Amino acid sequence: MARTILVFYGSYRRDRQGIKLADWIVEALRARGDDATLIDARAVDLPILDRRHSxxxxxxxxxxxxxxxxxxxxADGFVFVVGxxxxxxxPGLKNLVDHYLPEFAWRPAAIASYSAGPFAGVRSATAWRTTLGAMGMVVTSTALSLARIGGAFDTDGRPAGEDGVRLDRAFPRFADDLAWWIDAAAAQRAKAAPPY
Structure with missing residues (x-):
């Protein structure tokens, strides 16, 4: 069964590196049979939040x-690729998601974090866990973290080097965890709609 998964990415920087990870996750999910789509905050280009959709x-x-x-x-579930x-x-990704609230309710989210240095964006991932939970999403326990993103992909967008190898090894569990929560949440939403 194909799951509809949105992969959110939010850097507006000229030489953004995280887009490599976001694109790779979209392709890796598709290779598993899911219907994955990239939602790039820079491409959507919503204004600074004044009024939410609702x-x-x-x-x-x-x-x-x-x-x-x-x-x-x-969508059935979400991946947030966070620098x-x-x-x-x-700020670009936070602004994008703040335009919505009930649309995210009772669906799971997974976090893939990255950084240019050795810490793989774990502080951002921790902050996003709190934010996504406050928005009504269940955040999966299996995170995906990528350090030194500048050298983690080859010119064809495939994982490379030691950090890329770790990413490739960690992805199946990350995706399996998200798939389990997507199926569980879908079963529960079929019984009762979110109360908001």
Whole structure:
């Protein structure tokens, strides 16, 4: 059974490196038979948060915002590919997700973190765990963390070097955990809709 999984990425930087990880995760999920789609905050380009999607009367939200709301609401689960900016959240990704709330409810999320240095974005992953939980998502226990992202992929976008090998080895458990929670959440949503 193909699961619909959205892979969120949020860097706006000119020489962004995390897009390599986000693209690789999309392809790795597709190779497992899932319907995976990249949601790139820079490409969606929502304005700095003024009104959430749910703040607009039906049919009055900007077209890009409404289209993404429908896409999120139709998804089975999510992967958040998160870099670490000064020990915290990427502002572009945080701004994107803050436009939505009920669309994320009662669905699982997995976190894949990265950094240019040796710590693999773990402080950002910790902050995202709290944020995603507050938004009504169940965050899976198996994280994916990638250090030294600049050298972790070859020119064809495949994992390379010691960090890339670790990524390749860790991915199956990461994806299996997300798949289990997607199936469990779908069964529960079939019994009762979220109360908000």
């Amino acid at each position: 703040d607009y009367p039906p049919g009055e939200a900007p077209a890009a915002m409404a289209a993404l709301a429908a896409t999120i609401a139709a 670490e900016y000064n020990g915290g959240l990427q």
